[in-house]
Amino acid sequence: MSYRSRITALDVAQLAGVSRSAVSRTFTEGASVSPQVRARVLAAAETLGYRVNLLAKGLKDQRTSIVGLVVSDMHHSLRAQLVDALARQLMQAGYRPMLLPVEGEDGMAHALHMMLDYNVAGAILTSDAPPASIAAECAGHNLPLVVLNRDSAGATYAAIRHDxxxxxxxxxxxxxxxxxxxxxxxxxxxxxxxxxxxxxxxxxxxxxxxxxxxxxxxxxxxxxxxxxxxxxxxxxxxxxxxxxxxxxxxxxxxxxxxxxxxxxxxxxxxxxxxxxxxxxxxxxxxxxxxxHSMRDLASAAVATLTAQLTGAPPQRQQILPVSLVPRGTTPPL
Missing domain, CATH: 3.40.50.2300 (Response regulator)
Structure with missing residues (x-):
């Protein structure tokens, strides 16, 4: 099977009859470009099937819109439910989740190094027992971190847990x-x-x-x-x-x-x-x-991470409510 070469911004510029920088401005939010040029660039991009390489753009800008989801115990259905809620809400907020399944402290350290290699915008840890060294290293790299279901006393990261x-x-x-x-x-x-x-x-x-x-x-x-x-x-x-x-x-x-x-x-x-x-x-x-609601936990995590990315200090701890679900393993109450 043969594959066509990747379409570049230069290809779009040549078809649209504009400069390479005009293509870049068209796909950069807030950049100055005339409506006529924007229309020609978008039409050429549609014809060629061009997509902006957001990863390369993020590496150039020193920060991507990728958020690392560091997850342990994926065999647990509750964890899968939480990851689903987090991924959906991150995408809705304009982030791109990157799933990093881990097991043990070595796996956590490897996940951190991978996130740093990709210049992720921030990270959410679903493990309730992350090594203290991970939080310290994230702080050292100015990487916003939200940890779920863990106390945050004396920590530099935001923590959210159920009560x-x-x-x-x-x-x-x-x-x-x-x-x-x-x-x-x-x-x-x-x-x-x-x-x-x-x-x-x-x-x-x-x-x-x-x-x-x-x-x-x-x-x-x-x-x-x-x-x-x-x-x-x-x-x-x-x-x-x-x-x-x-x-x-x-x-x-x-x-x-x-x-x-x-x-x-x-x-x-x-x-x-x-x-x-x-x-x-x-x-x-x-x-x-x-x-305890996984959807509410995910919403709080995404909102907290977004606040940190806009300059707010880590919210030391948020505690979410719980409720009883009576069924058949207890007598009627």
Whole structure:
């Protein structure tokens, strides 16, 4: 297969009968060019199929309209939902999202170097545990950075998160209203800012409500396999409890499957998760959960990044509300 050579601005200039600089001004917002020349240039560009090389233009201008989306745990449906919302809203705002899937600190560092190579306008990190060195290096390169679902105390980046404390407290209150007396917070060993804070808030609120509270950390990742491992570890002591708060919905699905055939939910045990992933509403699970909006999180992230790009200092922290989604793994409230 043969490919035609790329059409250049010089080709457009020759067909339109204008200078190369006139073509450049036509495609530069705010530049001075007469209506007649603009019309001839646009007609020639349409005929030739010319497109401005925005990447090359951005490199020349020292900044592109590309925004790096640094994403971990892409197998998690909530993360995919967030990335979709971010990409759509970035494009609507005139940015060009560049997806950079990462795993671990080495992957994060590689993503940062790639963003710097492309002179991105800014970056949004969806990991709730980014290395401190990444934020410091972004600040050193004057790269606006928004981190989602992480505390920003003492940081140089903007942080936006859902109200993890309110989510944990709401989970405890929901189990208390369901009549539970002995509850347990179940999570995995992998560090997670939001899940740890939710678990602490859950324990504090449950204790304040007079419930007996315990904690189980089993499994590694906060996903289906981690939840199933936690469910299997929970079974030998299940008779001691009547309520469970899982760290997130993804792990709650594995936890529930581990209990099938052994424990009646919600007859013997009430279970509540957090995140409101789509799979939680499936008939096989019908999981009671705590919702926090990915669309609202994406909107806040894009607005915050735009503000930084126009010279505003990083907004240290924004906290977004959560709400209860009652379903079938808790008794009717």
């Amino acid at each position: 993890a404390e309110a989510a944990g407290a709401l989970a405890a209150e929901t189990l208390a209203r369901a009549g539970c007396k002995r509850v347990i917070a179940v999570r995995q060993s992998r560090p997670s800012f939001t899940i740890t804070w939710r678990a602490r808030a859950f324990a504090a609120r449950a204790s304040a409500l007079g419930l007996d509270v315990d904690e189980l950390i089993a499994g590694t990742r906060h996903d289906y396999d981690g939840g199933r491992a936690a469910g299997l570890a929970f079974l030998p002591t299940a008779a001691r409890f009547d309520g469970v708060h899982c760290g997130n919905d993804f792990s709650a699905l594995g936890f529930l499957d581990a209990l099938r055939g052994h424990i009646s939910v919600p007859g013997d045990l009430a279970v509540i998760g957090c995140d409101d992933i789509a799979e939680g509403a499936w008939r096989a699970y019908n999981l009671t959960t705590i919702r």
